[in-house]
Amino acid sequence: METNTEKQEYTITVYTENQVGLLNRIAIIFSRRKINVESLNTSPSEIAGIHRFTIVISESRDVVIKLVRQIEKQVEVLKTYFNTNDEIVWQELALYKVTSEEITERVKVERLLREFGARAIAIRKDFIVFETTGHREETNKLMKALEPFGLVEFVRSARVAIIKESSGFHEKLKDFENREPSEEVIENEYLGKREAVFTM
Amino acid sequence: METIIEKTATATTTLTGSQAVLEACIAEGADTIFGYPGGAIMPIYDALYDYHDQLKHILVRHEQGGIHAGQGYARTSGKVGVVFATSGPGATNLVTGLADAMIDSTPLVCITGQVFAHLLGTDAFQETDIINITMPVTKWNYQITDATEIPGILAKAFYLARSGRPGPVLIDITKNAQIQSFNYEGYTPCHHIRSYRPKPVIRKNYIDEAVALINQAKKPLVIFGQGVILGKAEKEFQKFIEKSGMPAAWTILGLSALPTQHPQNVGMLGMHGNYGPNVLTNECDVLIAVGMRFDDRVTGRLDKYAKQAKVIHLDIDPSEIDKNVKADVGVWGDCKETLPLLTLGIEQKDRTEWLKVFASYTQQEYEQCIKDEVYPSSEEMTMGEVIRIVNETTKGNAVMVTDVGQHQMVTCRYAQFNETRSNITSGGLGTMGFGLPAAIGAKFGAPDRTVIAVIGDGGIQMTIQELGTIMQTGIDVKIMILNNQYLGMVRQWQQLFNDKRYSFVDIQSPDYIMVAKAYGIEGAKVEHRKDLQKAIQTMLAHKGSYLLEVMVGKENNVFPMVPQGCSVSEIRLK
Numbered sequence: 001m002e003t004n005t006e007k008q009e010y011t012i013t014v015y016t017e018n019q020v021g022l023l024n025r026i027a028i029i030f031s032r033r034k035i036n037v038e039s040l041n042t043s044p045s046e047i048a049g050i051h052r053f054t055i056v057i058s059e060s061r062d063v064v065i066k067l068v069r070q071i072e073k074q075v076e077v078l079k080t081y082f083n084t085n086d087e088i089v090w091q092e093l094a095l096y097k098v099t100s101e102e103i104t105e106r107v108k109v110e111r112l113l114r115e116f117g118a119r120a121i122a123i124r125k126d127f128i129v130f131e132t133t134g135h136r137e138e139t140n141k142l143m144k145a146l147e148p149f150g151l152v153e154f155v156r157s158a159r160v161a162i163i164k165e166s167s168g169f170h171e172k173l174k175d176f177e178n179r180e181p182s183e184e185v186i187e188n189e190y191l192g193k194r195e196a197v198f199t200m
Numbered sequence: 201m202e203t204i205i206e207k208t209a210t211a212t213t214t215l216t217g218s219q220a221v222l223e224a225c226i227a228e229g230a231d232t233i234f235g236y237p238g239g240a241i242m243p244i245y246d247a248l249y250d251y252h253d254q255l256k257h258i259l260v261r262h263e264q265g266g267i268h269a270g271q272g273y274a275r276t277s278g279k280v281g282v283v284f285a286t287s288g289p290g291a292t293n294l295v296t297g298l299a300d301a302m303i304d305s306t307p308l309v310c311i312t313g314q315v316f317a318h319l320l321g322t323d324a325f326q327e328t329d330i331i332n333i334t335m336p337v338t339k340w341n342y343q344i345t346d347a348t349e350i351p352g353i354l355a356k357a358f359y360l361a362r363s364g365r366p367g368p369v370l371i372d373i374t375k376n377a378q379i380q381s382f383n384y385e386g387y388t389p390c391h392h393i394r395s396y397r398p399k400p401v402i403r404k405n406y407i408d409e410a411v412a413l414i415n416q417a418k419k420p421l422v423i424f425g426q427g428v429i430l431g432k433a434e435k436e437f438q439k440f441i442e443k444s445g446m447p448a449a450w451t452i453l454g455l456s457a458l459p460t461q462h463p464q465n466v467g468m469l470g471m472h473g474n475y476g477p478n479v480l481t482n483e484c485d486v487l488i489a490v491g492m493r494f495d496d497r498v499t500g501r502l503d504k505y506a507k508q509a510k511v512i513h514l515d516i517d518p519s520e521i522d523k524n525v526k527a528d529v530g531v532w533g534d535c536k537e538t539l540p541l542l543t544l545g546i547e548q549k550d551r552t553e554w555l556k557v558f559a560s561y562t563q564q565e566y567e568q569c570i571k572d573e574v575y576p577s578s579e580e581m582t583m584g585e586v587i588r589i590v591n592e593t594t595k596g597n598a599v600m601v602t603d604v605g606q607h608q609m610v611t612c613r614y615a616q617f618n619e620t621r622s623n624i625t626s627g628g629l630g631t632m633g634f635g636l637p638a639a640i641g642a643k644f645g646a647p648d649r650t651v652i653a654v655i656g657d658g659g660i661q662m663t664i665q666e667l668g669t670i671m672q673t674g675i676d677v678k679i680m681i682l683n684n685q686y687l688g689m690v691r692q693w694q695q696l697f698n699d700k701r702y703s704f705v706d707i708q709s710p711d712y713i714m715v716a717k718a719y720g721i722e723g724a725k726v727e728h729r730k731d732l733q734k735a736i737q738t739m740l741a742h743k744g745s746y747l748l749e750v751m752v753g754k755e756n757n758v759f760p761m762v763p764q765g766c767s768v769s770e771i772r773l774k
Contacts (some may be wrong), residue, residue, distance in 0.1 A: 017395050018396070020343075021331060021332070021335070021342075024332060024335055028335055028336050034334060065522075066519070066522075066523060068518055069518060069519035069523075072516070072518075072519070073518075073519050075339070075340045075360060075393065075395065075396045076395050076396075077395060078394070078395045166732075173394075176394045176395065177394050193588055
């Protein structure tokens with residue numbers, strides 16, 4: 001199975017307790033193996049008090065599985081999922097700051113912004129801040145397009161992602177609170193189909 | 201008014217954070233604490249003053265000595281080792297021991313003092329960010345800044361240290377929390393943390409698959425590690441291998457889980473392991489790994505490791521399965537529970553023929569390698585003969601604690617064991633300096649047993665200050681320094697792989713007997729074979745600690761050896 005050793009983008013979703021220092025414990029798992037984290041987002045989840053990490057890395061499936069197991073080993077981690085891009089819906093948010101002069105004087109810029117569906121979220125005499133959300137390629141494109149017109153600042157957020165197949169964490173959490181959780185909760189989803197997943 | 205106040209004061213117990221820490225230790229049955237005081241942990245030590253009849257505190261000479269002693273204690277007693285240290289340098293001195301305990305799955309709770317909470321992050325005196333420093337080398341760590349958290353967090357710490365795959369936990373407590381008084385509602389041990397699953401659910405289908413593989417196997421080989429000891433599953437393990445007559449080989453941390461004399465014990469795996477188990481790993485048809493993690497020192501070159509065999513891997517830690525060696529059947533779970541399930545399913549078998557193959561390898565190894573090590577023909581003494589004489593004297597009943605290097609490999613290879621929890625060594629991390637303090641802790645953990653520390657002339661000098669701990673506690677530890685006047689293992693590699701370019705391995709020693717004497721410890725030095733047996737007998741018969749220095753051959757090597765990067769079947773006998 002060639003795909004297991006081929007690098008591709010994976011989105012890792014981690015449900016955790018809300019605990020100081022956990023971010024470091026998770027980050028260490030990557031940095032110890034000299035793996036670059038392309039994007040990392042922490043946010044609340046669908047359940048109050050449970051945090052959700054979204055981590056994007058480019059690695060082979062074999063490596064990702066090992067990383068996921070190490071993440072799940074952390075005491076405060078409830079559950080970890082990993083998905084390829086076709087298994088998730090994701091967005092990233094980008095902000096662009098352009099001088100007002102450019103915008104007001106050049107029709108071309110206006111057309112560009114319209115084309116990319118950008119929203120103006122701050123308008124001042126000297127500059128205007130636009131916002132778009134989308135995939136990296138999309139936000140990259142607008143950034144490139146705005147560069148010749150004096151893009152003053154650009155920033156993009158980490159990826160946030162929803163797993164298409166997931167039915168959320170509510171039911172699972174109840175299970176975790178039991179002394180003897182079910183098989184599914186105790187083991188990673190992929191363990192059940194490990195024969196289909198592993199080569200070495 | 202006054203009477204009312206008095207009444208409320210007696211109705212609820214008010215404790216300081218420090219007292220709550222000690223109450224937790226008592227409640228958890230931690231009778232012995234290894235530690236060293238300092239500014240930021242003074243309130244706990246002040247409280248300890250009133251608890252000395254309930255808690256034994258051993259004052260070590262260095263925090264690294266303290267944590268290694270805690271490890272030795274945990275390994276012989278099977279309990280959680282408890283270590284106290286102050287903030288800053290006290291805490292950073294624990295790091296090596298934490299890393300050692302982490303990689304060797306030793307249950308520890310380390311409590312460090314920390315500066316006042318309001319000083320955190322100000323570069324206060326003896327402030328260090330020990331939580332972040334120790335994050336990669338602890339199973340869990342936590343900083344307490346409020347005393348009310350202490351009972352709950354310590355309960356969690358002890359639970360995490362000992363459950364599942366054990367490991368070290370560090371709790372950092374700011375000084376204000378140690379001083380703070382609060383309403384103490386008693387101690388409630390922790391048994392469940394919702395985000396923590398100490399052991400995976402056993403899946404019957406994997407048990408069935410494993411049983412089927414074992415029953416079909418013509419040449420099965422069992423390899424076992426410390427999981428058998430940590431799971432307290434020695435009996436279950438023995439029943440398992442006996443029912444189907446399988447040969448069993450051990451990693452150095454699995455050593456002593458199965459008596460040396462057991463007819464199915466075929467010896468040691470890995471770089472300096474025995475000939476048979478290494479070569480036959482690559483000839484067996486089913487490899488059953490129990491509570492071990494396929495360390496590179498065990499497997500040698502991975503892409504040439506047991507490729508012909510179906511691999512069954514039993515482990516409590518799911519992240520170990522498929523980590524280094526792909527398992528055909530991964531049996532997740534506590535081996536105390538999984539082994540009996542396997543035993544139930546497997547057929548009674550006689551595998552005498554297969555065991556004979558191991559015996560023939562043993563014979564070859566004996567002729568070419570072992571014989572000359574344990575009954576040397578050379579004038580120089582060998583480490584192997586020292587261990588042989590120890591065996592003859594102790595009959596395999598002693599706890600053997602080793603440091604790291606050639607003497608460690610020789611001891612693991614030749615020492616005989618009748619009982620479990622008798623081999624204490626730094627396996628995964630290979631920490632020189634581990635031996636002496638670990639032996640002190642081992643004796644506190646098993647006070648009725650003879651504890652022998654075998655240490656090289658390099659390692660002893662790393663933690664020799666702990667002779668002071670022996671002096672002050674009067675503990676009985678037999679220390680054997682096998683002195684080859686070199687950092688022998690590195691020298692051996694330099695000889696074999698670096699054209700004898702002996703780069704900084706020529707290490708001088710002090711007069712150990714005089715050093716021991718200065719600490720009030722008796723000792724002797726042996727330079728000739730004729731005095732060796734007598735000297736070992738004198739050491740073992742001596743009441744109290746004793747230091748025996750044995751001058752062994754300078755350039756003796758440990759063989760067999762699987763050179764780094766080679767397959768286990770390329771093991772060299774010479």
